[in-house]
Amino acid sequence: MSGPSDIAERVLAHVDSGAEAEVTITQGHEALTRFANSYIHQNVAEDGALVNLKVVMDGRVASSTTDRMGADSLERLAAQTMEAARLQPVDPDWPGLTPPQEVPSLEHWDQGTAEASPADRARVVKQFVDAGKGLEAAGYCQTTATNVVFANSAGHLTEDRFTNATLDGIHRDGAAAGSGHAASVRLADLDGESVGGLAFRRAKASLGAVDVKAGDYEVVLAQECLATIVMFMAFYGFNAKSHHEGQSFVKLGEEQFDPGFRLIDDATAKQGLHVGFDSEGSRKGPLVLIDGGVSRALAHDRRTARKAGTETSGHALDFFGGYFGPIPTDLVVTPGPLSEDELVSSVDQGLYVSTFNYCRVLDPKTLVVTGLTRNGTFLIENGRIATPVTNLRFTQSFVEALGPGQLKGVGSDERHADSEFGAGFVRCPSLHLGSWHFTGGASG
Amino acid sequence: MFDLAHAAVEGALAAGAAYADARGITSRTQSITVQNAAIESSGLLESCGVGVRALIGSSWGFYAVGEPSAQEARKAGHEAAEIARASAMVAGRAQVLADVPVHQDEYQTPLEEDPFSVSLSEKVDLLVGVTQTMMDTPGVALARGNLQFWDAEKWFVSSQGHRIFQHMVESGGGISAMAVGEAETQIRSYPQSFGHYETGGYEVIRRGDYPGHAGRIAEEAVSLLTADEMEEGETTLILGSDQVALQIHESVGHAVELDRILGWEAAFAGTSHLELANLNQHRYGSALMNITADATLRGALGTFGYDDEGTPAQGVDIVKEGTWVGVLSGRDSASIAGLPPGGMVRGDGYNRLPMVRMTNVGLLPGDSSLEEMIEGTESGYLMETNRSWSIDDRRLNFQFGCEIGWEVKNGRLGKMVKNPTYTGITPQFWGSMDMIGNQSEWVLWGLPNCGKGQPMQVAHTAHPAVPARFREVRVGVRG
Numbered sequence: 001m002s003g004p005s006d007i008a009e010r011v012l013a014h015v016d017s018g019a020e021a022e023v024t025i026t027q028g029h030e031a032l033t034r035f036a037n038s039y040i041h042q043n044v045a046e047d048g049a050l051v052n053l054k055v056v057m058d059g060r061v062a063s064s065t066t067d068r069m070g071a072d073s074l075e076r077l078a079a080q081t082m083e084a085a086r087l088q089p090v091d092p093d094w095p096g097l098t099p100p101q102e103v104p105s106l107e108h109w110d111q112g113t114a115e116a117s118p119a120d121r122a123r124v125v126k127q128f129v130d131a132g133k134g135l136e137a138a139g140y141c142q143t144t145a146t147n148v149v150f151a152n153s154a155g156h157l158t159e160d161r162f163t164n165a166t167l168d169g170i171h172r173d174g175a176a177a178g179s180g181h182a183a184s185v186r187l188a189d190l191d192g193e194s195v196g197g198l199a200f201r202r203a204k205a206s207l208g209a210v211d212v213k214a215g216d217y218e219v220v221l222a223q224e225c226l227a228t229i230v231m232f233m234a235f236y237g238f239n240a241k242s243h244h245e246g247q248s249f250v251k252l253g254e255e256q257f258d259p260g261f262r263l264i265d266d267a268t269a270k271q272g273l274h275v276g277f278d279s280e281g282s283r284k285g286p287l288v289l290i291d292g293g294v295s296r297a298l299a300h301d302r303r304t305a306r307k308a309g310t311e312t313s314g315h316a317l318d319f320f321g322g323y324f325g326p327i328p329t330d331l332v333v334t335p336g337p338l339s340e341d342e343l344v345s346s347v348d349q350g351l352y353v354s355t356f357n358y359c360r361v362l363d364p365k366t367l368v369v370t371g372l373t374r375n376g377t378f379l380i381e382n383g384r385i386a387t388p389v390t391n392l393r394f395t396q397s398f399v400e401a402l403g404p405g406q407l408k409g410v411g412s413d414e415r416h417a418d419s420e421f422g423a424g425f426v427r428c429p430s431l432h433l434g435s436w437h438f439t440g441g442a443s444g
Numbered sequence: 445m446f447d448l449a450h451a452a453v454e455g456a457l458a459a460g461a462a463y464a465d466a467r468g469i470t471s472r473t474q475s476i477t478v479q480n481a482a483i484e485s486s487g488l489l490e491s492c493g494v495g496v497r498a499l500i501g502s503s504w505g506f507y508a509v510g511e512p513s514a515q516e517a518r519k520a521g522h523e524a525a526e527i528a529r530a531s532a533m534v535a536g537r538a539q540v541l542a543d544v545p546v547h548q549d550e551y552q553t554p555l556e557e558d559p560f561s562v563s564l565s566e567k568v569d570l571l572v573g574v575t576q577t578m579m580d581t582p583g584v585a586l587a588r589g590n591l592q593f594w595d596a597e598k599w600f601v602s603s604q605g606h607r608i609f610q611h612m613v614e615s616g617g618g619i620s621a622m623a624v625g626e627a628e629t630q631i632r633s634y635p636q637s638f639g640h641y642e643t644g645g646y647e648v649i650r651r652g653d654y655p656g657h658a659g660r661i662a663e664e665a666v667s668l669l670t671a672d673e674m675e676e677g678e679t680t681l682i683l684g685s686d687q688v689a690l691q692i693h694e695s696v697g698h699a700v701e702l703d704r705i706l707g708w709e710a711a712f713a714g715t716s717h718l719e720l721a722n723l724n725q726h727r728y729g730s731a732l733m734n735i736t737a738d739a740t741l742r743g744a745l746g747t748f749g750y751d752d753e754g755t756p757a758q759g760v761d762i763v764k765e766g767t768w769v770g771v772l773s774g775r776d777s778a779s780i781a782g783l784p785p786g787g788m789v790r791g792d793g794y795n796r797l798p799m800v801r802m803t804n805v806g807l808l809p810g811d812s813s814l815e816e817m818i819e820g821t822e823s824g825y826l827m828e829t830n831r832s833w834s835i836d837d838r839r840l841n842f843q844f845g846c847e848i849g850w851e852v853k854n855g856r857l858g859k860m861v862k863n864p865t866y867t868g869i870t871p872q873f874w875g876s877m878d879m880i881g882n883q884s885e886w887v888l889w890g891l892p893n894c895g896k897g898q899p900m901q902v903a904h905t906a907h908p909a910v911p912a913r914f915r916e917v918r919v920g921v922r923g
Contacts, residue, residue, distance in 0.1 A: 037708070040531035041504065042799075043505050044507070044527070044899070045527055061483070063485065064487060064488045065487060066490040091482065121530075245624070321477065321485025321487050322484075358837075366923075395843070
């Protein structure tokens with residue numbers, strides 16, 4: 001098979017010389033070993049490639065995608081995309097192609113992970129399962145190796161590659177469950193015993209959970225909770241398209257958050273898991289979204305940047321054809337100085353939450369979200385974990401929860417965390433918040 | 445493509461698989477989105493490949509490859525078997541498949557008008573027109589419309605002799621109007637919040653009559669900005685059939701998936717509050733509650749000829765007169781549970797392992813009407829069109845928000861209310877259902893976005909539903 005760069009060149013060669021065109025080739029191998037009831041039950045792998053082509057003819061834009069790499073298929077891809085473009089009305093907001101620019105290769109890549117075998121993943125799974133000491137284990141271990149090439153008819157060409165390894169799972173005993181999660185560029189970094197050990201401890205500690213009354217509680221939120229919070233903020237708020245449409249809560253330059261809260265997006269960080277350019281081929285530099293509690297910037301693609309009279313931040317995302325707008329996907333919450341024990345010790349009466357579950361937005365403008373706790377929720381009394389409690393439903397504005405005066409402590413335990421949007425998008429610590437609005441218990 | 449699927453199966457068997465099957469799929473997907481009378485995105489996705497699954501011991505091994513040669517397909521089968529074999533490091537009990545008759549057959553979605561033969565211009569013009577209509581209503585900030593069409597040809601082959609070709613066509617879309625206030629957004633959608641989809645052709649779109657509803661939803665979205673919030677409390681709740689469809693999907697459909705009941709989805713999608721020991725005994729709802737999973741309903745989005753294990757489409761009772769009597773299953777899960785396989789296993793494209801998915805899981809109609817429900821209600825609310833949905837990992841504790849609500853007072857519809865929400869516990873909620881709509885109000889609502897599995901798969905399901913009334917429901921929850 002031809003390399004991704006060759007495919008990109010061939011596709012562009014099929015587009016009429018008078019047209020603008022950009023093409024992205026994503027080629028790679030993905031494998032996921034899934035386990036439940038403490039054994040591997042679904043074990044999958046895939047080799048594949050995807051070609052995304054956008055053609056612009058006299059301001060008329062159309063896109064096509066194929067996973068068919070044959071010469072005929074690529075020629076047909078170009079022909080049908082041009083045909084579709086001719087039938088479109090002129091797009092008045094077309095921002096033009098990304099001009100040639102230097103994009104450093106981040107090379108978040110590990111050859112051992114790229115070549116990981118089913119046996120390699122099974123070894124990590126076994127470590128996780130064994131750490132449960134007989135509790136029922138469920139979860140997955142995934143490795144991916146991805147090459148991405150972007151090229152356009154303006155002469156811009158950039159390419160990069162990345163590997164990801166993820167371990168995520170629970171141990172459970174009846175309704176009592178605890179979770180653990182780890183992600184890295186390197187499979188060798190995943191410590192199944194450690195991740196499984198955390199899940200085991202949370203599950204064992206959850207046995208005998210009792211109901212507590214709904215109401216407002218101080219909370220210590222573990223990393224998975226905060227990852228979900230900041231992904232919702234990024235998707236609905238720091239997204240320039242949503243902001244332009246009036247749906248965003250973000251008020252640039254205003255102190256909307258606690259001064260101790262800092263959120264950036266940084267694909268270039270050493271621990272990053274993706275490439276350093278977006279779906280328009282624009283370089284993805286670090287972007288400070290919140291600093292000192294002040295909303296500082298929005299994530300832009302070329303289209304939103306043109307409307308706002310600014311430069312793209314390199315966050316174009318070809319997800320549903322860009323329908324959702326530019327979204328940060330390499331978020332980092334700046335850690336603090338406190339251990340998790342220290343966070344808990346500062347709470348007189350509150351709740352510790354391991355993960356959120358099934359969060360959905362009631363209104364993006366206020367970012368009021370409803371969801372539930374899952375995989376380990378505990379009552380904190382007098383600075384100590386006192387009692388496991390059954391899962392609770394909350395209905396809470398994520399923006400207000402992080403508002404001025406609400407951040408009581410930030411943990412030092414920063415790591416890649418799973419989120420409602422999936423794994424690999426957020427690195428963050430635990431944190432202690434002053435109030436969280438729980439609207440129902442396990443029984444309603 | 446049959447030859448490639450055969451090659452993949454042979455490769456798996458040669459590498460030691462006890463059973464293997466393969467699906468070759470070629471597909472086209474067209475998506476068009478228009479916002480405020482301008483095209484937001486317009487794209488075509490083509491896909492072609494073979495996915496092969498091999499069973500060794502307790503695990504499925506699965507390998508997918510795009511547009512393979514015969515040699516590559518055979519190698520894919522070999523890889524699938526090797527992956528399954530590696531699972532022995534963390535093994536369970538050997539998996540046995542429930543028996544199904546071996547079929548060699550063809551199936552074609554009934555349709556009137558091939559959606560891919562309708563010009564792009566006509567589709568764009570439709571959406572530009574309806575979004576312009578919505579924008580013409582003062583106060584509408586965002587007017588959106590989208591259309592989606594799928595055309596898939598599937599060749600299925602198994603080591604037991606299945607050889608099935610299916611040609612599936614699905615069509616649908618929707619429109620929405622959003623009004624933006626100082627600290628809120630209000631939205632109205634048609635036909636429902638995620639659009640409405642069916643198996644069939646462009647006739648689905650023509651029948652939808654988006655132009656005929658654009659003005660109404662635009663006006664409702666703007667009116668919601670100045671509407672009162674609903675009051676918090678316990679009251680009688682009437683749900684429109686579109687919200688009943690979502691209620692079925694979340695609190696019944698997922699809960700009766702046998703893979704969830706068996707714990708196979710415990711870490712991600714979750715488990716179920718149901719236990720097999722209580723099948724045919726557990727009280728799911730009131731005596732008016734009759735739920736079926738029927739993959740043979742003409743035009744419904746979860747309709748097919750055979751599932752992705754070669755099991756014929758069928759109708760199964762799930763809840764009968766309020767008692768839980770059935771599950772959604774496949775050959776592996778049914779074998780463990782000692783139940784007949786339900787033919788409900790499907791994969792999202794050639795490159796995803798088929799798994800238990802909903803078909804057309806719906807509420808059978810009763811003998812009331814929405815009008816009678818309103819007339820028979822002294823005090824309560826009517827809610828329509830889902831806006832937010834959240835339920836716990838055992839499918840018990842839910843909270844749903846709708847786009848719009850109305851007070852019901854003394855048997856009549858009263859003022860419009862905004863941000864309506866309700867919350868409950870699955871068996872208690874369904875147990876409180878005391879009126880359901882009749883056959884004339886039965887709609888085969890189609891949902892194109894049911895997520896499940898790792899790697900994530902998106903399934904197309906349908907939920908036949910009628911309006912229904914529920915008693916003593918907690919409403920008006922907010923942050």
